[in-house]
Amino acid sequence: MYIDGDTISTSQEEVTVAGPTISRRQLSGVLRRLRREKQMTLEAVAERLEWSTAKVSNFETGRTARPSVTDVSALLRVYGIADGSREDTAILSLVRQSRQRGRWSRYGDVLTGEYAGLEEEASRISTYEPIVVPGLLQIPDYARLHMQAASAPRVDSEVERAVEARAQRQAGVLQGDGPELWVIVDENALRRMVVDRTVMRDQIDHLIAVSEDLTNAVTIQVLPVATSFHSGLVGPFVILEYSDQDIAPFVFLETDTDGLYLEHPEEVARYRRLFEQAQSIALGPQDSVALMRGLIT
Known part of the structure; x- marks a missing residue:
């Protein structure tokens, strides 16, 4: 996964970087998929990071309204994503996008x-x-x-x-x-x-x-x-x-x-x-x- 202009590209598809609401949902799906690919349980991830299981789960369900770059980076290291890699850059871009104010906030x-x-x-x-x-x-x-x-x-x-x-x-x-x-x-x-x-x-x-x-x-x-x-x-x-x-x-x-x-x-x-x-x-x-x-x- 990597950023190419306004598009996040993966080996399987390309998707346009979207607004904060959908970016947060996309981020949740990516984090859930990465954990499953590593065959790790929520409890195992929480133990590695000394977090509560609920905190890990909240990232995967989108309940974390403003996910931090630091927390997501910690998750990515657990999942074997190298710091500064294209995939790391793309996912952290999603994090930053999800923290912005959406155009619907004015309503x-x-x-x-x-x-x-x-x-x-x-x-x-x-x-x-x-x-x-x-x-x-x-x-x-x-x-x-x-x-x-x-x-x-x-x-x-x-x-x-x-x-x-x-x-x-x-x-x-x-x-x-x-x-x-x-x-x-x-x-x-x-x-x-x-x-x-x-x-x-x-x-x-x-x-x-x-x-x-x-x-x-x-x-x-x-x-x-x-x-x-x-x-x-x-x-x-x-x-x-x-x-x-x-x-x-x-x-x-x-x-x-x-x-x-x-x-x-x-x-x-x-x-x-x-x-x-x-x-x-x-x-x-x-x-x-x-x-x-x-x-x-």
Whole structure:
């Protein structure tokens, strides 16, 4: 592994150096992989460094918010990475990158947690939404209505900040070189917008335009009311996947504060199966567009 300009290169692949959130997650994956390659347990590493097992584990799970160069260097020496080597330089570059302030920090008043930073670096985003239009596809007027109708509504200034942040998230994902985005939305989520027919029409027009735009990597499927998929038993979820093998995929379940991050392979596999089930019974993209057109004619 070594640094080449703005890219970290390995013998297997090249990945662009990213923002602090994803850099920390990438660092965690690298440290976990190096330990396993040395066939060392967390306890054995902790004993060598006279640390607690929890401290070693926190580096591998990303719970160490601002990892120090000194601590990571100590880990690398245990794993046999030579001081000053290309691999050492590349990994310590990740450490420094992970300690910087991310571009989403300026929206810290309306965005909680680190999801936005993880989202923008994903190579594939799979989302199922039974209740509302997914945030990445919401038009501003729809987003405002949704936020104002929330159980803990925000004041107008907070709503406008949140809408601005959402627009920034959309710009990074919906552009031509953005990640692959696969959306499955329940028909009921579209029909709930009938309280404001103008917003409903504009929002569905936007969904149709995005679905028919050949320059993006977005696929939209509508799950019709008549299907047998028990969406109420599942709830909304997002699966984020990455091209870097050191960044493990995870499932995000949104809550009123931040959200739950499910990372165990068994949990991710379960939600992949649920998403594939929904894919198999939802309408195809063209039929989904036809259904959406029918809702506004």
